[in-house]
Amino acid sequence: MFRTILLPGLALLTLPLLTACSDPPPAEPPPRPALVVQPQPATERVQSYPGEVRARIEPELAFRIGGKVSKRLVDAGDRVRRDQPLAELDPEDARLQLEAARSQVAAAQANLNLAQAERDRYRALLDRQMISSSQYDNAENSFRSAAARLKQARAEFDVAENHATYSVLRAPRDGVIARRSVEVGQVVAAGQTVFTLAADGEREVLFSLPEKSLAHLRIGQPVEVELWSRPEQRFAGTLRELSPAADPQSRTFAARVSFDTDQPNIETGQSARVFIRQADQVTLAVPLAAVTAEAGQSFVWVVDPENHLLQRRPVTLGAYHQDQATITDGLRPGDWVVAAGVHMLREGQQVVPVDRQNRQLDLDGE
Numbered sequence: 001m002f003r004t005i006l007l008p009g010l011a012l013l014t015l016p017l018l019t020a021c022s023d024p025p026p027a028e029p030p031p032r033p034a035l036v037v038q039p040q041p042a043t044e045r046v047q048s049y050p051g052e053v054r055a056r057i058e059p060e061l062a063f064r065i066g067g068k069v070s071k072r073l074v075d076a077g078d079r080v081r082r083d084q085p086l087a088e089l090d091p092e093d094a095r096l097q098l099e100a101a102r103s104q105v106a107a108a109q110a111n112l113n114l115a116q117a118e119r120d121r122y123r124a125l126l127d128r129q130m131i132s133s134s135q136y137d138n139a140e141n142s143f144r145s146a147a148a149r150l151k152q153a154r155a156e157f158d159v160a161e162n163h164a165t166y167s168v169l170r171a172p173r174d175g176v177i178a179r180r181s182v183e184v185g186q187v188v189a190a191g192q193t194v195f196t197l198a199a200d201g202e203r204e205v206l207f208s209l210p211e212k213s214l215a216h217l218r219i220g221q222p223v224e225v226e227l228w229s230r231p232e233q234r235f236a237g238t239l240r241e242l243s244p245a246a247d248p249q250s251r252t253f254a255a256r257v258s259f260d261t262d263q264p265n266i267e268t269g270q271s272a273r274v275f276i277r278q279a280d281q282v283t284l285a286v287p288l289a290a291v292t293a294e295a296g297q298s299f300v301w302v303v304d305p306e307n308h309l310l311q312r313r314p315v316t317l318g319a320y321h322q323d324q325a326t327i328t329d330g331l332r333p334g335d336w337v338v339a340a341g342v343h344m345l346r347e348g349q350q351v352v353p354v355d356r357q358n359r360q361l362d363l364d365g366e
Contacts, residue, residue: 034310034351035340036303036361039284039331040324046277051207053227053270055198056258058178063089064166066189069182074195076180080171086195087182089167094160101153101160108150115139115146175199176268198268203259204240205272208252217242217276223257228271236260237274284331285324290339291317300331301338301345303353305363310338310349336363 067089074086122139125131179196182188205225209217221239241256257274259266290300302313315330331337336353338345345351353361 031350031352033354034338036336036353037339039286046275049207049274051205051272051274053266053268053272054204054206055268056202056204057199059197060193061195062191062193063169065163068187069184072184074177076177078177082173084171085168087169091167094164094167098160098164101157104153105157108153112146112150115143119143173199203266205257207274209255224275226273284327286337287339288325290337291325292342301342303336308350310345312347
């Protein structure tokens, strides 16, 4: 009887002890602050390309005849004036050709004089009916042939005389020698480039474009140009020329940008950078810190404006910039995106949205 009463009493006494020894259930952590931002419009992006200032007019200068270079009077970087001598060929060959042409003219003149005298004599004999008409016609034809040969000889002499002057290469206009391609003693052919002249006047920027950029560009598109020597200033320009064929070595396409206004202090050879704003498929941009990835899929954390719960949203990325990433798909302009500490978040977590001044935001009222 006593044992039967003791057992229930011991059970009642140990129950509070067991309850006191068990751990309490963990409390739900309070919502953590989260810096949130809204995606910003990014309907345009800026691409930059290195380039070099060049002259609008850059003729390649060459001798009109072949020969051996006897004198080189200028070098790359020298400023030249119109008609200034730049180089000379050995004039001996041209002089000999001129003398030969002069002798041909003298011989043709003598032959014409003889043919004329012969024709006049045959005409007198024909008037006296001492020769036939056919004999006179032969004399007349000989005279005409001699006259034509003299005309030909004089034309050849004029060509030889011109060739004698072609042995001196002169500047066609004022400018700066951009490149030199020959040395004294070198034998050049007619038309072979000797110098490249950067003519005074309008300046342009020459740069190269990759193939993937061609679809977004057009002739006449406005651009901006920044010089290496003046990084604080940008000049307005226009895409004037775009090569239809790629360079066989670099596989890039040459392009030229002209300045919209005269820039007298810009010289050839200066380093430049061309900035091109493109309206393309990019629509929104978020801070780089807002983007994370897992298993090859990029995503951002979006805050529900009603209950402030987190949702992992897959997105499609465009181009990366210095501090932003462009989003081409997956976000709307009114979404609120966590911009910092994204690696510490989890799906369905509740947060307190704050701005960059650590002020709590009412997402429903925004």
